[in-house]
Amino acid sequence: MDAATNALTGQGISLSFGGIKVLKGLDVTFRAGEITGLIGPNGAGKTSLFNCLTGAYSPQEGQIAYAGQSLDGLSPAARAGKGIVRSFQHVALSLDLTVLENVMIGVARNHHAGWLNAFLPLPRGRAERAEMERAAMGALTDLGLADAAHSLPDALPPGMLRLVEIARAIVGKPDVLLLDEPAAGLNNSETRDLMQTLRKLRSGGLVMVVVEHDMDLVMSICDRIYVMNFGEFVACGTADEVRRDPDVIRIYLGSDDD
Numbered sequence: 001m002d003a004a005t006n007a008l009t010g011q012g013i014s015l016s017f018g019g020i021k022v023l024k025g026l027d028v029t030f031r032a033g034e035i036t037g038l039i040g041p042n043g044a045g046k047t048s049l050f051n052c053l054t055g056a057y058s059p060q061e062g063q064i065a066y067a068g069q070s071l072d073g074l075s076p077a078a079r080a081g082k083g084i085v086r087s088f089q090h091v092a093l094s095l096d097l098t099v100l101e102n103v104m105i106g107v108a109r110n111h112h113a114g115w116l117n118a119f120l121p122l123p124r125g126r127a128e129r130a131e132m133e134r135a136a137m138g139a140l141t142d143l144g145l146a147d148a149a150h151s152l153p154d155a156l157p158p159g160m161l162r163l164v165e166i167a168r169a170i171v172g173k174p175d176v177l178l179l180d181e182p183a184a185g186l187n188n189s190e191t192r193d194l195m196q197t198l199r200k201l202r203s204g205g206l207v208m209v210v211v212e213h214d215m216d217l218v219m220s221i222c223d224r225i226y227v228m229n230f231g232e233f234v235a236c237g238t239a240d241e242v243r244r245d246p247d248v249i250r251i252y253l254g255s256d257d258d
């Protein structure tokens with residue numbers, strides 16, 4: 001299938017809380033092979049849309065589909081099983097597991113392999129654990145984290161933890177990777193490392209969506225950017241197009257968030 005066929009799409013997405021519409025009939029297409037940014041001022045609705053895509057929220061109206069197949073009604077776990085995975089704004093690693101074991105959870109989660117089986121002292125369990133370890137080590141190596149595999153998360157700086165989260169998200173070779181503020185809490189050099197990593201991850205078959213406040217990151221890595229305000233899209237285009245858009249300058253780039 002080509003990139004257009006593999007898109008993650010939303011049509012007419014509307015979401016309300018207590019009668020207040022926070023997403024107002026959004027049509028959106030996240031294409032495979034591209035990194036798409038989702039930006040906008042605080043309260044614009046970015047996280048709400050993200051949560052609709054991941055299945056954490058159910059929009060009252062509209063349809064969400066991947067590769068033409070409806071995702072409506074599927075839980076976040078069921079979506080993960082279909083290759084649609086997310087990272088969290090706040091690092092959500094298990095502190096009493098090593099980095100490698102944390103990433104192994106991603107293998108189990110995405111492939112519905114038996115996590116418990118992998119720890120049973122049976123030949124099948126041992127084989128599954130070895131397979132998970134290989135996959136997890138591969139993802140850590142791809143992100144330059146092999147040396148940290150046997151450390152506990154507490155021993156690592158925030159930038160590395162963020163990359164470990166991404167390793168856990170990509171280890172199952174997802175079709176869609178949704179990144180919620182991946183640069184939150186990172187210093188400049190950690191953010192630069194992250195940008196390089198995300199660029200490396202861009203590949204023909206992968207849909208990548210990044211919700212992010214760091215404008216340098218968004219403008220430098222995203223192929224296309226949707227700009228939201230008050231639950232609507234006010235612009236969509238390349239970084240250059242978005243930067244020059246008068247509405248964007250007025251509502252976002254010129255605001256205090258900048």
Ligand SMILES: Nc1ncnc2c1ncn2[C@@H]1O[C@H](COP(=O)(O)OP(=O)(O)OP(=O)(O)O)[C@@H](O)[C@H]1O
Nearest residue numbers: 017018022040041042043044045046047048049228
């Ligand atoms: N669970 C919820 N219950 C009630 N209102 C909510 C809920 N989640 C979001 N909202 C409201 O929806 C609107 C959009 O919020 P959302 O968090 O999606 O914006 P955002 O663009 O992600 O903002 P930020 O950049 O600050 O994270 C806000 O007015 C917010 O108060």
